Amino acid sequence: MTSTPTVPAGWSIKHLHRLILTSATWRQSSAPRPEALAVDAGCRWLWRFPPRRLEAEAIRDSVLAVSGTIDPTPGGPGFFLHRVERENVYHYHPLEDFGPAEARRMVYAVKIRLEPDGIFGAFDCPDGSLAIPRRNVSTTPLQALNLFNSRFMADQAVHLAARLAREAGPTADAQVRRAWQLAIHRAPEPAEAREAAALVAAEGLPALARALLNANEFLFIP
Amino acid sequence: MLGRQGLLAASVSGKEPLRPVIPPGQPYAPRAPHFPPRAKNVLVIFCSGACSQLDTFDYKPELIRHHGKPLPGAEGLITFQGEQGALTRSPWEFRPRGQSGKMISDLVPHLGALADDLCFIHSMQGKTNTHGPGENFMSTGFTRDGFPSLGAWVTYALGTEDQSLPAYVALPDPRGKPQNSVNNWAPGFLPAAFQGTEFNATNPLRHLTPPPGISARTDVATRDFLQGLNARHAERFPGDTELAARIASYELAARMQLAVPGVADLSTEPPHIIKLYGADEGGSKVKDLRAAYARNCILARRLIEQGVRFVQLFNGAYQTGGEGVSNWDGHKDLFNQYSVHGPVMDQPTAALLLDLKQRGLLRDTLVVWCTEFGRMPTFQKGAQGRDHNPDGFTCWLAGAGVKAGLSYGATDDFGHRAVEDIVTVHDFHATLLHLLGLDHERLTYYHNGLERRLTDVEGHVVTGVLA
Numbered sequence: 001m002t003s004t005p006t007v008p009a010g011w012s013i014k015h016l017h018r019l020i021l022t023s024a025t026w027r028q029s030s031a032p033r034p035e036a037l038a039v040d041a042g043c044r045w046l047w048r049f050p051p052r053r054l055e056a057e058a059i060r061d062s063v064l065a066v067s068g069t070i071d072p073t074p075g076g077p078g079f080f081l082h083r084v085e086r087e088n089v090y091h092y093h094p095l096e097d098f099g100p101a102e103a104r105r106m107v108y109a110v111k112i113r114l115e116p117d118g119i120f121g122a123f124d125c126p127d128g129s130l131a132i133p134r135r136n137v138s139t140t141p142l143q144a145l146n147l148f149n150s151r152f153m154a155d156q157a158v159h160l161a162a163r164l165a166r167e168a169g170p171t172a173d174a175q176v177r178r179a180w181q182l183a184i185h186r187a188p189e190p191a192e193a194r195e196a197a198a199l200v201a202a203e204g205l206p207a208l209a210r211a212l213l214n215a216n217e218f219l220f221i222p
Numbered sequence: 223m224l225g226r227q228g229l230l231a232a233s234v235s236g237k238e239p240l241r242p243v244i245p246p247g248q249p250y251a252p253r254a255p256h257f258p259p260r261a262k263n264v265l266v267i268f269c270s271g272a273c274s275q276l277d278t279f280d281y282k283p284e285l286i287r288h289h290g291k292p293l294p295g296a297e298g299l300i301t302f303q304g305e306q307g308a309l310t311r312s313p314w315e316f317r318p319r320g321q322s323g324k325m326i327s328d329l330v331p332h333l334g335a336l337a338d339d340l341c342f343i344h345s346m347q348g349k350t351n352t353h354g355p356g357e358n359f360m361s362t363g364f365t366r367d368g369f370p371s372l373g374a375w376v377t378y379a380l381g382t383e384d385q386s387l388p389a390y391v392a393l394p395d396p397r398g399k400p401q402n403s404v405n406n407w408a409p410g411f412l413p414a415a416f417q418g419t420e421f422n423a424t425n426p427l428r429h430l431t432p433p434p435g436i437s438a439r440t441d442v443a444t445r446d447f448l449q450g451l452n453a454r455h456a457e458r459f460p461g462d463t464e465l466a467a468r469i470a471s472y473e474l475a476a477r478m479q480l481a482v483p484g485v486a487d488l489s490t491e492p493p494h495i496i497k498l499y500g501a502d503e504g505g506s507k508v509k510d511l512r513a514a515y516a517r518n519c520i521l522a523r524r525l526i527e528q529g530v531r532f533v534q535l536f537n538g539a540y541q542t543g544g545e546g547v548s549n550w551d552g553h554k555d556l557f558n559q560y561s562v563h564g565p566v567m568d569q570p571t572a573a574l575l576l577d578l579k580q581r582g583l584l585r586d587t588l589v590v591w592c593t594e595f596g597r598m599p600t601f602q603k604g605a606q607g608r609d610h611n612p613d614g615f616t617c618w619l620a621g622a623g624v625k626a627g628l629s630y631g632a633t634d635d636f637g638h639r640a641v642e643d644i645v646t647v648h649d650f651h652a653t654l655l656h657l658l659g660l661d662h663e664r665l666t667y668y669h670n671g672l673e674r675r676l677t678d679v680e681g682h683v684v685t686g687v688l689a
Contacts (some may be wrong), residue, residue, distance in 0.1 A: 037461040051462060066562035085611075089541045091398065094428075114367075114403040117429065124414060127405070129367040130229045138414035139467040141388075148445070154433035172527040192454070199447045211422075211448040216465050217455045 051220050053137050056123035057106035059147075064103055066182050067159035071103045078110040081117050082216045094118025098152055109201045119146045119153070142161055147214050157213060161205035172197040175202075175205060240664040247467045249272070249415035250389045259659030260623025260689075261588035262383075263531050264376060265522060265578075267571060268360070269430050270400040270538030271549025274355070274597035274608055275616035276637045277312040277560060280344050281325035284635035285599050286311045293636060302351045302610040305603040309636060313557045314564075329564035332572035338627040339575065339584075341687050342617045345631025345640035348595045348612035348647055353551070354402045356594030356612065358645050361406040361534075363676045370410030370667075372651060373532040375676045376658060378417045379665055383529030385474070388419035388482035390532040391525050396424045396514035397536050397548045398539035407534055411669040415647035418534060423517035427482055445476065472503045472583055485524050488517060499573040508565050519669040523577050526587055537567045546607065550593065556607040575620060584621045588657050592650075594619040599636040614640040617650065623657040625689045642650050648681030656683045 009015055020026055028049045036047045043050040064070035079101050082092035092115040095102065106120065113128040122143045124211060126132040147153055160179075168178035176196040180188040188196060200208050212218060245251050261684035275280060289311040293299055299306040301529065315329040319337040326334035333340070350356050355365035362369040370378070373390040382389030392407035399420075400406055407418025421427035432441045449472065455464045476508045488501070496502045501516035503509040515537060522535045538549030546552045546559045571591070595614025597608035613635035616674070645653075652662040662681055666673035 032459055032461060034460065041463075051459060051464075053464060087542065088544050088547075091540075091542075114405060118406060122414075127367060127408075128224055129405075136411075136414065137464065138409075139464065139471045140415050140417070141471045141474040141478055142417075142419065143429070143471045144468075145478070148472070148475065149429040149432050151433045154436065189454075192451070195447065195450065199443060203443050207436075207440055207444045208447075211444050211451065214448050215455070216452045216468050219468075220465070 042118035056125045058119040060106045061122045063156050067156045068163040069103050069159050078108045081109045119150045157206045160209035174199045184217045237663045246463050250381045255659030256661045257659050261657045262586040264588045266534045266590045268536050269593040271551035273550040273593040279616045280637045281316045282637040306600040307603040310601040330568045332568045341624045342629045344616050345644045347640045351612045352472040357402040363501040367405050370412040371407050374412050374416040376532050378412050382531040386477040390418045392418035392420045392534045393537040395516045395536045398639040403542040410649045421591045423521045427547045512566045519570040519574040552607040554605040554607045587621045589620040648677045652681035653684045
């Protein structure tokens with residue numbers, strides 16, 4: 001890029017996108033380098049592709065996609081993540097039971113002002129009353145509790161376990177390989193595979209699924 | 223010059239920001255305030271719906287004398303809900319209380335008995351007459367949604383003492399959340415770690431326990447495996463504080479799974495304490511409601527005792543059952559509604575104060591009783607209740623660093639507008655921060671081009687209430 005800003009042909013956004021997406025900067029890996037970390041840990045100077053946590057909606061969508069329960073149908077009326085109680089005023093209670101209607105992408109969820117989603121709202125979802133151009137990324141123990149202990153996640157872990165058994169057959173090794181492939185797009189290291197198989201043998205396949213769906217490697221790109 | 227450290231980024235007051243030193247990955251680590259504090263933790267008791275000062279703590283003999291007449295100089299007065307009728311004295315008698323002889327109504331006799339411990343501010347002044355913005359203003363310093371709550375600012379500044387419990391706990395009324403719900407304990411643009419954690423004696427913290435069907439053994443094994451996965455992953459990304467923070471958050475969640483049920487288990491309280499708060503009684507609407515609120519008060523005391531930095535207790539919930547039924551918003555039927563709200567709030571709140579005092583906790587705890595705004599000295603035309611009044615209302619403080627037995631500021635003869643030693647909500651906040659050892663002009667957070675403050679660009683410490 002030159003130091004003098006230039007106006008590309010007709011202010012074309014597509015041109016700007018092409019410029020960014022084909023640049024060497026954009027195409028860097030996220031691998032850390034100690035000497036660069038020492039100078040610019042926050043990656044302000046884009047010496048690597050900064051790893052980033054998925055947004056709330058992307059986490060929920062990814063969980064559904066990996067467990068195989070997602071309904072990818074686009075468009076149409078939204079669905080509710082709250083039970084609506086109508087009396088003098090409306091009260092919104094987060095759902096505890098979820099069915100196919102709630103297996104759509106979270107962008108189609110009806111967003112209630114001042115009522116964050118009971119599980120994923122904690123992942124920096126701005127309130128419906130606000131316009132936020134750029135979300136924060138925060139880490140709180142409430143996120144951990146929601147992702148680890150909610151019934152929704154437990155049910156999705158069971159679905160994922162069923163999918164692994166269906167697609168990889170009955171042997172733990174094959175199931176573990178399939179789990180890694182689905183959730184984090186790689187083969188497991190030998191030590192990981194051994195420990196995972198041991199967990200499956202001792203506690204069952206849903207336990208492995210639950211752990212994977214909570215893992216940093218699942219929630220962070222890349 | 224326009225950059226973050228440059229000339230135009232300086233605080234409006236001209237004072238240098240004094241940011242808290244937060245160890246990476248440890249947002250709740252205790253840290254020192256700007257100067258030696260008088261208070262170490264804060265207990266806010268928020269009466270939701272706008273509690274009438276005229277029927278509780280602001281005695282107005284002229285209102286009694288002019289009962290039935292129009293508010294002088296305000297013919298045809300129209301306020302929030304519409305036309306006003308005549309000046310109306312409180313249905314409750316006021317009597318002298320304590321050694322100070324402070325006049326307090328019969329609606330709140332238990333609190334009245336503690337008059338010598340309380341520091342009243344009768345000259346509070348807000349800038350909105352609507353509940354949602356009013357709650358926002360009292361809780362966050364701004365009438366709009368999206369700003370950090372007082373509790374978020376305090377935990378951002380100071381962290382907390384007990385690393386197994388949340389630093390900031392919001393205890394909604396048993397009947398439900400206040401009108402503006404989570405915004406009352408929101409982090410706003412501060413890191414979300416500083417939001418209030420919401421639960422109470424009736425509704426435990428969501429997702430605190432493993433989901434049904436998963437044994438404790440499986441749960442522990444899964445968590446251990448997960449932490450192993452995360453630890454190996456973190457090795458491939460050295461220096462990544464977010465990964466480390468997530469690992470730490472699961473460890474904190476595990477500690478909370480043990481510590482929170484422990485602190486919320488009121489069965490360990492001795493019978494005389496349960497009785498003091500009225501948490502044992504039942505059998506009538508008032509007694510049931512009082513017992514439920516009382517259990518929240520006991521929980522509040524236990525949290526303070528354990529070192530939780532900021533506890534925000536609500537009395538009153540959003541409009542369940544009709545206007546003014548579940549909160550202090552007595553527009554139409556003040557006498558009947560407040561005949562419930564008064565007894566429900568009075569005994570447990572007084573017990574909470576007494577209990578803190580007898581355990582020596584009042585020395586270091588700042589207790590803040592507040593509401594979103596006040597009510598009118600007139601009754602609404604055609605109704606038996608009072609309309610909203612942000613121009614003059616009462617809050618009180620007790621405990622660390624506060625002058626006990628003081629009545630600060632005053633409203634006019636009829637209790638309508640604050641006229642003497644006016645205390646805006648910004649002044650109120652500046653004073654609370656001051657008692658915690660924080661300069662409200664230097665406790666800032668850089669966001670969207672400004673060094674933001676709880677007090678915006680306003681507020682003065684009310685030195686008159688400081689001991």
